[in-house]
Amino acid sequence: xxxxxxxxxxxxxxxxxxxxxxxxxxxxxxxxxxxxxxxxxxxxxxxxxxxxxxxxxxxxxxxxxxxxxxxxxxxxxxxxxxxxxxxxxxxxxxxxxxxxxxxxxxxxxxxxxxxxxxxxxxxxxxxxxxxxxxxxxxxxxxxxxxxxxxxxxxxxxxxxxxxxxxxxxxxxxxxxxxxxxxxxxxxxxxxxxxxxxxxxxxxxxxxxxxxxxxxxxxxxxxxxxxxxxxxxxxxxxxxxxxxxxxxxxxxxxxxxxxxxxxxxxxxxxxxxxxxxxxxxxxxxxxxxxxxxxxxxxxxxxxxxxxxxxxxxxxxxxxxxxxxxxxxxxxxxxxxxxxxxxxxxxxxxxxxxxxxxxxxxxxxxxxxxxxxxxxxxxxxxxxxxxxxxxxxxxxxxxxxxxxxxxxxxxxxxxxxxxxxxxxxxxxxxxxxxxxxxxxxxxxxxxxxxxxxxxxxxxxxxxxxxxxxxxxxxxxxxxxxxxxxxxxxxxxxxxxxxxxxxxxxxxxxxxxxxxxxxxxxxxxxxxxxxxxxxxxxxxxxxxxxxxxxxxxxxxxxxxxxxxxxxxxxxxxxxxxxxxxxxxxxxxxxxxxxxx
Numbered sequence: 001x002x003x004x005x006x007x008x009x010x011x012x013x014x015x016x017x018x019x020x021x022x023x024x025x026x027x028x029x030x031x032x033x034x035x036x037x038x039x040x041x042x043x044x045x046x047x048x049x050x051x052x053x054x055x056x057x058x059x060x061x062x063x064x065x066x067x068x069x070x071x072x073x074x075x076x077x078x079x080x081x082x083x084x085x086x087x088x089x090x091x092x093x094x095x096x097x098x099x100x101x102x103x104x105x106x107x108x109x110x111x112x113x114x115x116x117x118x119x120x121x122x123x124x125x126x127x128x129x130x131x132x133x134x135x136x137x138x139x140x141x142x143x144x145x146x147x148x149x150x151x152x153x154x155x156x157x158x159x160x161x162x163x164x165x166x167x168x169x170x171x172x173x174x175x176x177x178x179x180x181x182x183x184x185x186x187x188x189x190x191x192x193x194x195x196x197x198x199x200x201x202x203x204x205x206x207x208x209x210x211x212x213x214x215x216x217x218x219x220x221x222x223x224x225x226x227x228x229x230x231x232x233x234x235x236x237x238x239x240x241x242x243x244x245x246x247x248x249x250x251x252x253x254x255x256x257x258x259x260x261x262x263x264x265x266x267x268x269x270x271x272x273x274x275x276x277x278x279x280x281x282x283x284x285x286x287x288x289x290x291x292x293x294x295x296x297x298x299x300x301x302x303x304x305x306x307x308x309x310x311x312x313x314x315x316x317x318x319x320x321x322x323x324x325x326x327x328x329x330x331x332x333x334x335x336x337x338x339x340x341x342x343x344x345x346x347x348x349x350x351x352x353x354x355x356x357x358x359x360x361x362x363x364x365x366x367x368x369x370x371x372x373x374x375x376x377x378x379x380x381x382x383x384x385x386x387x388x389x390x391x392x393x394x395x396x397x398x399x400x401x402x403x404x405x406x407x408x409x410x411x412x413x414x415x416x417x418x419x420x421x422x423x424x425x426x427x428x429x430x431x432x433x434x435x436x437x438x439x440x441x442x443x444x445x446x447x448x449x450x451x452x453x454x455x456x457x458x459x460x461x462x463x464x465x466x467x468x469x470x471x472x473x474x475x476x477x478x479x480x481x482x483x484x485x486x487x488x489x490x491x492x493x494x495x496x497x498x499x500x501x502x503x504x505x506x507x508x509x510x511x512x513x514x515x516x517x518x519x520x521x522x523x524x525x526x527x528x529x530x531x532x533x534x535x536x537x538x539x540x541x542x543x544x545x546x547x548x549x550x551x552x553x554x555x556x557x558x559x560x561x562x563x564x565x566x567x568x569x570x571x572x573x574x575x576x577x578x579x580x581x582x583x584x585x586x587x588x589x590x591x592x593x
Contacts, residue, residue: 004311007095008126011088018083022134025080026142028073032066033146033285038154039063041277049272074139081131089127096123096311122307129304136300140289144170147285155274157264161256162278166286169249173293176242181305183235188306190224190231197224246294250287257282325403326392329487329516331355331378336387338373347373348384351541353534357487360517362530364559369536371520372412375492378518379410391488405429409486413493413522415477417465423457425476429484441483444509446502447475470497478506487515496522504529524563 039059047056096119144166152159201208201217208217257278264270333353339346347370355361363371376382378389380396389396391407399407409429417425426438435457442448450472451457465473474497481489489510495503500523507529510517519526527533528546535542537555549556 004092004095005308007091008088008308011091012084012130014087018080021080022077022084022138025073025076026138029070029077029139030142030146031073032063032070033143033281034150035066036063036284037147037150037277037279037281039066039277040280041154041271041273044273044276045271046273077135077138081134084134085127085131088130089123092123092126092311093119122311125303125307126311129300129307132300133304136292140293143285143289147281147289151278151281155270155278157269158257158260158274158278161260162253162282162286165252165256166249166290169245169290172245173242173249176238176245177301177305180235180238180242181302181309183231183238184302185306185309187228187231187235190228194224194228197221243294246290250290253286254279254282322395322398322404323400324394324398325400326394326407328392329357329407330392331488331516332390332393333378334388334390336377336384336389338370338377338382338384338386340373345538346385347538348377348536349540351387353543355516355518357515359532360511360519360530361532361534362519362521362527363534363536364521364524364527364556365536366538369538371536372492374536375410375490375518375520379408379490380404381410406485408488408490409481409484410490410492411477411481411494413474413496415465415470415473415494417461417468417473417476419463420461421457422451422454422459422461422476425461426457426480426483428480429486430480433483438479438483442479444513445475445478445482445506446509447479450475451479471499471502474498475502475506482509482513488518489513489515490518490520492520493522495526500525524559 039062043056043059043063047053047059100119148159148163148166151162197220201221208214257275261270261275261278265272265275331353333351336348336351336353337346338348351374363374365371373382377384378396380389380399383397391399391404396404423435423438426441427433430437438457439448439451442451451459454461461468461476465476468476474494478491478494481491481494491507491510495506498506503523504525507517507519507526511529519530521527531545533544533546533549533556535549535553535556542549542553542556544552550560551557
């Protein structure tokens with residue numbers, strides 16, 4: 001299983017050329033840290049200490065040049081940062097989006113806000129934190145390494161006094177990071193728990209008072225607040241220990257150098273310039289770098305670790321990918337049952353259904369009864385609680401995804417239109433289709449006038465079809481599906497925003513097209529046009545043609561009676577001459593259920 005953390009490290013390691021360029025730029029950036037103390041030492045020993053002012057100033061000018069070169073290296077790092085960061089972000093977005101699309105329990109009745117947050121927040125946190133580490137932490141490491149190398153080259157006998165405390169502090173700091181990450185996450189969860197507990201009590205205050213549960217509610221809030229306070233104290237303690245470790249690593253070398261330097265100078269093993277250069281390394285390079293590491297880089301690391309762990313927790317396992325490729329598109333449904341939740345009433349119960357090429361089925365029923373759920377199960381995007389759906393004798397989940405996408409075309413009520421030309425939108429499901437084929441599809445579903453008004457197939461469309469009406473977007477989506485090679489078409493209220501005559505023309509076009517047509521009806525005239533009708537009333541399903549259901553199903557007859565005034569005004573030449581049942585009494589039954 002590919003976790004988000006594993007994909008993160010794989011994404012970072014997959015760009016060795018970019019890393020080589022960053023390393024070269026980092027060497028330039030490290031030049032001031034490596035040369036600063038050495039140049040000051042030469043300025044003192046070869047210049048100011050022996051009365052040669054010009055020589056001393058020349059060495060200091062070299063220090064200024066090194067600083068300019070280091071700034072140029074830092075600028076190059078910024079320029080090449082995107083070569084590493086943006087591909088990493090893209091790979092994480094692909095992984096997270098794939099997890100959202102294959103979520104076995106997607107949210108119902110609205111957008112997946114949690115999935116959007118994972119993409120727009122958690123992935124962006126990882127991207128920003130990684131960029132921050134490459135800029136800050138990388139720069140800090142380069143600075144520390146350069147300074148230690150400079151001290152070793154200039155004053156070797158002082159190097160161990162500097163290197164040992166610094167390396168020990170860095171090692172302890174890195175060892176503290178997992179603990180800091182755990183406590184940071186525990187604090188965040190405690191904040192969420194406190195907010196949820198307090199919000200629930202305040203929202204249900206009337207119930208709390210009515211039930212005499214003041215003490216219980218107060219106890220729950222008190223426990224949540226205490227847990228949050230404890231988490232905050234533990235986090236503050238860990239943060240203080242982090243600061244203490246860095247402080248020791250920054251100031252202990254300075255104290256050790258000041259204590260040992262006088263004896264070394266008096267014995268002649270070190271010059272005054274070498275001691276001053278070492279102090280420049282410590283105070284001008286190492287100490288600021290370590291303090292910056294404690295103040296900024298550690299926070300960035302914590303954000304990165306928490307975001308990666310959170311994405312790992314919610315990332316679903318990869319779906320099982322089928323490999324079967326059935327030759328035909330006969331749909332066989334047996335004992336299909338589905339419920340949203342273990343204790344919920346089934347929205348589908350023991351449904352049996354057979355559809356062959358040439359069949360046209362309309363699915364009707366009250367809003368929210370499970371019609372779209374049935375469409376999702378038939379197309380393989382939802383897994384049923386029990387039962388099976390077979391296409392060409394093969395379970396729909398065992399079919400190769402690419403083959404299933406060619407076999408089945410599905411379009412919902414909210415049409416997907418992207419920024420691009422009309423041609424690109426219409427050929428999304430048929431990339432090899434020529435203009436003649438696309439134009440014929442538009443003529444068939446009634447979109448020809450719309451495309452002409454837009455400026456033809458080369459006309460540009462804005463993101464989400466901005467500037468188009470909902471009906472116009474649906475016409476383009478219907479044309480796209482008609483132009484596809486799919487032999488099974490599922491229209492999930494895909495004509496809801498069209499006027500009745502245009503809807504009738506579009507449905508007639510799909511009905512006379514080769515293959516199977518399943519219409520999740522928005523208007524009951526779709527049921528009048530269809531040779532087969534599936535009624536879903538929440539408890540059971542009824543399958544038959546329009547006259548049969550009108551005579552045998554009280555629920556269907558009641559729906560038609562309510563729709564009759566509109567149905568009589570929404571006739572179209574393609575509509576079959578069928579009665580809506582308004583002229584006959586309702587079948588005797590209790591309709592209150």
